Amino acid sequence: MNYETLLENLTKKDERFIIMTAENRAAIRNLPSKIGNRFIDTGITEMTLVGMAAGLALQGRIPIAHSLSTFLTMRAFEFIRTDIGIGNLPVKLVGGVPGLMSEANGPTHQALEDISIMRGIPNMRVFCPADEDDMMICMEKILNSPSPYYIRYNNRKPLYSHSSVFVEGKAEIISMGKDINILTYGILFSEALETSKLLESKGFDTGLINMRTLKPIDEGIIINILKKSKLTVILEDHFLTGGLFSIVSETAMKYNISGKVFPIAFKEKWFKPALYKDILIYEELTPLLLTNRILKEIEKI
């Protein structure tokens, strides 16, 4: 089942679901003819999209609102914070082409602070699936949650067979390493997976964690990894500020623990706009280049 079919089925099964978009139909192109007036396209109007979603949720609906991540979370930020956040309404915000997925669009389209600003809103939860299968495993539970959610839409074809067990606030543990552990989420999961294999081949016992929800966050796995790893790598397509590195730092301070951490994120910069495979090379995010960067870091220990 793909995302569009899931929405169609949910909408037909449960009258609470309303599918909305600010004229971004890439993932939901075939829905209008299938669900009729349960599909609302407000045009290129992110504020109206979010405000209307709040007004629908007030009457018991669960609106699933789509737009590109940057425009949804930033153009309409105050509507999300004020209408959905303060109201604690079960609106689901689905951001398209988040992070590196914006490819060659340029910095206007690079949502690299979306997690930071969404998780800063009281009541708001954040889900960042690793690929299409991971998204589909978790999505029905996420969409049925009584909480508001921001979802980084990710339809990347999977390289890994994910655990079908999903609990909000619990990470998917791919493996636990004695030397290195990589904490990641979203589209870079596939690169992290290959990187972990390369590090293993170099003789480092390497683990990999797919965080899945960044809010609520799996504090247990973070504490465990910080305590047990020689090096914890935090890999994310997000600004260094406010994303998983910040979450790990906050967790470490909260529980008074420390560990050697190597964050790989965008520090005060946007990434080079290009096709995905070329961005990875330019920004040193291919499995081979990531492996080299991590090996250099572990040499310092």
Added chain:
Amino acid sequence: MTVDKINELKKTAYKVREHIIKMSADGGCFIGASLSCTDILVYLYNCFLNVNKNNSKDPQRDFFFLSKGHDVPALYGTLVETGLLDKARLNNHLKTNDFIYWHPNTNIPGVEFHSGSLGHLLSVAMGTAYDCKLKEQENKVVVLLGDGELNEGSIWEALLVAPSLKLDNLIAIIDRNKFQANTKTENLIKLEPLSEKFESFRWNVGKTDGHSFIDMERVFSKISGNSGKPTIIIADTIRGKGLPSIEEKADRWFVNFTYEEIEDLLIELRTKEKTILKSETLMVR
């Protein structure tokens, strides 16, 4: 509308204004805009909206959204006078033991949604109006906007969208008191011609005197819920209405009066009200 009904509404509006004046001490409130929309709220809750203390949770009720949230003292007062809100709670204005503060919130019975940040509740009302249409319900969704609030881009975005969604159960009202926070609207960002703007956006447009119950009845009774278009009513009002000493005074937007000043204002209101009651009753006859 009978003379008795008009007098009853006037008495209610008088009481609401008394509440507003009393809320403008001990920390103060946005008195000017509250007084300008008082008669509109009194009219809506007593003559137009199907919402009262017995049906305030019924999905079939009419929905009212106060988008220009800073004039909530007028709503608090109206909710008290229509029995939705316990009068004693007004004594808790700005106190930590209650939720009676400068902007509306859903801890107050009768408040459908919080506001305060301008430019939000037109789109929220559209969401609720869409839900009512989906459920094939006949209820009305009314949203009150400020004229200063029309500076917000989100309002024009929503104004553009609502007619395409054919939300003919949606009624927006502009409290056209011709002022925004610090200045007259036309001295800052010119809004006129407003009717033509709304018409070109494909809304049904009406104009009324927002201080005349007879005129509001004339205009609101004509609104059809089956026109295929949303309706917008421009209600001409006076900021600070009822208190000549503060009417249309730019610095009488938010005021924190002393108790002595409050006493004087209540006397002023009483004097002004007697004159109005007398003249308008004569006019009706």
